[in-house]
Amino acid sequence: MAKDEVPELPWPYKKLSAEAVAERAYESYFQGACCYGVFASIIGELREVVGSPYTTLPTAMMIYGEGGVAGIGSVCGALNGAAAAIFLIAGAVEKSKREVSAAITRELFNWYAQTPLPDFRPVAAKLEIVKSVSCSNLCHVSVSAWCKASKCKSFSKERTERCGWLTASVAKRTVELLNASLDETFKVTHELSGRAQACVDCHGKGSRLENTRGMMECGGCHFRGELEHPATTLETGS
Amino acid sequence: MAKDEVPELPWPYKKLSAEAVAERAYESYFQGACCYGVFASIIGELREVVGSPYTTLPTAMMIYGEGGVAGIGSVCGALNGAAAAIFLIAGAVEKSKREVSAAITRELFNWYAQTPLPDFRPVAAKLEIVKSVSCSNLCHVSVSAWCKASKCKSFSKERTERCGWLTASVAKRTVELLNASLDETFKVTHELSGRAQACVDCHGKGSRLENTRGMMECGGCHFRGELEHPATTLETGS
Numbered sequence: 001m002a003k004d005e006v007p008e009l010p011w012p013y014k015k016l017s018a019e020a021v022a023e024r025a026y027e028s029y030f031q032g033a034c035c036y037g038v039f040a041s042i043i044g045e046l047r048e049v050v051g052s053p054y055t056t057l058p059t060a061m062m063i064y065g066e067g068g069v070a071g072i073g074s075v076c077g078a079l080n081g082a083a084a085a086i087f088l089i090a091g092a093v094e095k096s097k098r099e100v101s102a103a104i105t106r107e108l109f110n111w112y113a114q115t116p117l118p119d120f121r122p123v124a125a126k127l128e129i130v131k132s133v134s135c136s137n138l139c140h141v142s143v144s145a146w147c148k149a150s151k152c153k154s155f156s157k158e159r160t161e162r163c164g165w166l167t168a169s170v171a172k173r174t175v176e177l178l179n180a181s182l183d184e185t186f187k188v189t190h191e192l193s194g195r196a197q198a199c200v201d202c203h204g205k206g207s208r209l210e211n212t213r214g215m216m217e218c219g220g221c222h223f224r225g226e227l228e229h230p231a232t233t234l235e236t237g238s
Numbered sequence: 239m240a241k242d243e244v245p246e247l248p249w250p251y252k253k254l255s256a257e258a259v260a261e262r263a264y265e266s267y268f269q270g271a272c273c274y275g276v277f278a279s280i281i282g283e284l285r286e287v288v289g290s291p292y293t294t295l296p297t298a299m300m301i302y303g304e305g306g307v308a309g310i311g312s313v314c315g316a317l318n319g320a321a322a323a324i325f326l327i328a329g330a331v332e333k334s335k336r337e338v339s340a341a342i343t344r345e346l347f348n349w350y351a352q353t354p355l356p357d358f359r360p361v362a363a364k365l366e367i368v369k370s371v372s373c374s375n376l377c378h379v380s381v382s383a384w385c386k387a388s389k390c391k392s393f394s395k396e397r398t399e400r401c402g403w404l405t406a407s408v409a410k411r412t413v414e415l416l417n418a419s420l421d422e423t424f425k426v427t428h429e430l431s432g433r434a435q436a437c438v439d440c441h442g443k444g445s446r447l448e449n450t451r452g453m454m455e456c457g458g459c460h461f462r463g464e465l466e467h468p469a470t471t472l473e474t475g476s
Contacts, residue, residue, distance in 0.1 A: 005293075006293070006294060006295065006296050006297075007296070008298070009296065009298050009299065011296070031331075032331065053296075055243075055244070056244065056294045057244065057296075058244050058245070058247065058249070058291075058295075058326065059244075060246070060247050060329075060331050061247065061322055061325055061326045061329070062322075063325060063329060063331065063336070064321045064322050064324065064325030064326075064329060064339070064343070065321070065322075067451060067452070068313075068451075068452060069313060069317070069318065069321050069343065069347070069375075070321060070339070070340040070343040070344055070347075071340065071344075071451065071452070071453065072343070072344060072347055072375065072452055072453045072454060073450070073451050073452015073453060073454050074312070074313040074347075074375050074376065074452075074454065075306075075307060075312040075313040075318075079307070080307065080313070080318070083302045083303075083307050083308060084299055084300075084302050084303075086302065087299055087300075087301060087302030088296065088299045088302075091298075091299070091301060091302060093269075093270065093298050093301065098301070101302070101308070102308040102309060105302070105307065105308040105310070106308055106309075106310060109307070109308075109310055109312075137307075137310065137312050138312065139451065139452065140450050140451055140452035140454065143450055143451050143452075144449060144450040147448075147449040147450065148449070153448040153449065154441075154442075154443070154448050154449055154450055154451045155443045155444070155448060155451070156448075203392075204392075205392070205393045206393070210385075210391040210392050210393060210394075211382060211385040211386070211391065211392055212311070212378050212381055212382040212385065212392055213305060213306075213309065213311050213377065213378055213381050213392045213393070214305070214306060214309070214310055214311015214312075214377065214378035214381075215309065215310045215311060216310060216311050216312065216378065221459035221460075222459075
């Protein structure tokens with residue numbers, strides 16, 4: 001396959017069973033962790049129902065996203081692997097055509113931050129797992145929230161199992177969104193919270209200050225506890 | 239190419255010109271943004287000096303990482319694209335062989351957080367760009383730090399240019415690290431800061447609390463301003 005024979009995006013998609021992908025993601029998690037788990041389960045099913053070009057993909061590359069990229073604790077690997085698959089299936093090189101995949105990805109990230117997870121129990125579950133709300137798309141924040149809810153340690157077998165269920169939950173949700181997009185029934189149901197939107201209204205694109213970017217929950221890191229928003233901001237514009 | 243014909247990781251690597259990759263990354267940034275810019279520039283050079291299997295990769299998939307994944311502001315796309323390339327070139331499915339790529343990736347992430355960037359000026363630069371230190375691997379934090387240093391807005395043409403230079407800087411550094419790894423001269427020169435390591439010593443793997451994971455700078459989000467570490471933590475163990 002020569003350079004110019006790589007098929008253009010988006011790659012062909014056929015509706016998948018969200019449950020089948022979720023079970024496969026749980027198994028894949030124990031081979032290559034969270035990012036690989038989501039990506040390889042979706043691509044693995046597509047290899048069977050679509051075939052080429054999915055058969056050419058080195059899915060093992062996505063192991064890199066484990067634990068928020070090489071264990072660094074940044075973006076949740078399950079979300080990172082999902083976002084890559086979403087772009088491959090619903091994205092495009094042309095900027096004007098990227099909004100479909102971006103909308104699906106943002107819906108998934110907001111759902112993840114706002115929903116008690118994991119919400120999928122694999123058939124071959126090894127332990128029972130409690131749910132927690134991460135309020136973030138970051139691995140270390142998500143893990144900390146779950147450790148607090150479960151009273152389990154961050155490198156316990158329970159946490160490993162929890163991230164296996166979470167990988168399955170994210171894979172399932174991703175396939176549901178991709179199926180809805182194919183059916184043209186996709187709708188945004190998880191917006192950025194009102195509190196975070198209020199931050200974006202002053203600091204985001206097109207705002208008065210326009211001094212950051214993003215669509216993440218702000219309150220988890222900023223203005224926690226006794227640290228309040230500077231009272232002088234509106235007066236000084238700083 | 240059938241499923242089992244996808245070559246196993248790591249894929250073959252030949253020493254590249256870090257400057258040539260950096261210039262290519264700057265150009266690629268204007269086609270597919272930060273994550274694509276780093277990934278496609280490294281893979282693009284490898285298509286020329288190695289050829290197959292790099293010629294089979296849908297590099298456009300990596301557009302997904304733009305602006306901290308679909309503009310969400312999470313992990314810096316340049317770092318995300320670099321980490322994927324590093325795993326493809328220096329990683330492995332076997333857990334025992336993943337440490338090489340993980341060490342390179344962590345070195346890159348710490349270098350990014352601690353170094354005044356961008357530190358590469360493309361030949362075809364459109365504007366002059368000031369440097370800033372992000373103290374983070376997150377897109378929105380990195381952008382905010384640069385906006386403060388430059389007094390430019392986050393969606394200005396200057397910020398776009400800055401992220402182009404940053405994409406080139408990260409691509410250059412990634413190739414330098416991969417070249418050093420090939421030469422067996424790679425050394426860790428950017429450790430997690432002492433302050434963050436002190437946090438990890440109580441909250442990370444194998445610690446007394448073990449209630450989070452990760453290797454990120456903690457101080458940027460936690461215990462800023464007047465919000466201090468809870469005085470009761472050591473007594474209560476909470």
